[in-house]
Amino acid sequence: MDNNYQHNLNKGISVDCVIFGFDFEKLKVLVIQRESNEAGTMARFSLPGDLIFDDETLDQAASRVLKELTGLENIFLEQLQAFSSLNRLSKPADKEWLRQMREQPEERVITVAYYALVNLNGFNPMAANFAKAVSWKPVDDINSMAFDHFEILQKAHQQLHSKLKIQPIGFNLLPEKFTLSQLHKLYEVIAGKELDKRNFRRKMIKLEIVEKLNEKQKGVPHKPSSFYQFNLENYQKLAETGFDNFGF
Amino acid sequence: MDNNYQHNLNKGISVDCVIFGFDFEKLKVLVIQRESNEAGTMARFSLPGDLIFDDETLDQAASRVLKELTGLENIFLEQLQAFSSLNRLSKPADKEWLRQMREQPEERVITVAYYALVNLNGFNPMAANFAKAVSWKPVDDINSMAFDHFEILQKAHQQLHSKLKIQPIGFNLLPEKFTLSQLHKLYEVIAGKELDKRNFRRKMIKLEIVEKLNEKQKGVPHKPSSFYQFNLENYQKLAETGFDNFGF
């Protein structure tokens, strides 16, 4: 990717991004689809990533990959961890694929994984980058990926889950205005279990990290829901007093 | 360090280890002291670390550093995160120091930090490695280090704190047999606040992750304390049912 800057690339280190999105139904992840020239082989996906430049930090490299692919900037992006297994490129098809993109595909590469949270509603990654076969896949539907990317995805998913319990990062997956049912559904999907509707709402409202707006859903064939927004200020006050557990 | 294997070193990636120990009083960290040839300059310390070999994983490299320095194997060792700031080597004295140890000290190096938990009682790192000026320093007494090591230390300290709340990793800092007071003190030191003695003991005992032994302290000028040991099996049962918060 980005052959224009090759002279500058650090050949030994890459970043890979696990970009999560939520469509009010399922947790999804942005994947790049390999054109399958091996008939009969299961379609294979990889995470977006790139080698880093010598004069950028890992954070900058991850932001760059994210922007190139989605056009998005200033979104939630956090380092997961470095991966270094010696057989990252052990699958033959992976080597072939890499050969098309990099100068020395056999060389050992250590990758630093990041995970990002984006609001995917009304957003199509293809609009920003139509040259690549990019798509959102439900996380739960994926059970294999190229390289060690499935391991990275699983680790990122797990990290998202643990972090959601102690910090209000889930709001990054929703639009600015959202309904409590949408928030509720998000927590259920990530926690992987049902959460009592009444208890959930009561807790969110009592913590005062969501704020009711004077605006309701329109055109829905049922009682319209109020919109809410995340109140960062209140959350920060809460965090100062040592809050670190939603109790889900 | 370890010049014998130079031909094999990956010049772009190093590991650094934050090795924590607990002496029943304070949380300590293993540091390497630079021989200060700059009079008047505050003594400077660094974390133990090394460039990685091309044919080892990051985990292996970290284990190697740990073993070379302490002689210890199979102890708690976990990746923290990768650090890549472009001015890691910006302090002139740091460059000079590195020049003595590496071929190309100016080259950009990304480091992957690990943290380890060891039982330091009756243990002297010098015994295993007398060539280096290695010592345990109280974490709270350190407010500056070489390179970006102070940032790494702070991050590791913070991680230890958060993780201790949700997983029983603190036992790695204690001997196999310990008293509840020692465990209590450990949690207070890492949490950075007083914890009610009665409530603390009640909780640990009720969770059944500690097990009372038929053995007591001897020769202490006060009522002798019972020894306890960590019960991994019970903890795992607990973890299966979704336990992830000690509530401290």
Added chain:
DNA sequence: GCAAAAGTGTTAACTGTACACCCATGA
């Protein structure tokens, strides 16, 4: 008027927290 999702209260069980005194030992 019906289907669909929004919104709302109460109770019982459990968990957290605050707090003070007697006990066993060595010197």
Added chain:
DNA sequence: TCATGGGTGTACAGTTAACACTTTTGC
């Protein structure tokens, strides 16, 4: 006998968890 840290119980407040019906809208 004194100094030192070990060890114990209780009551109140707050939090979690379980549970079912009414409301508002579009069709």
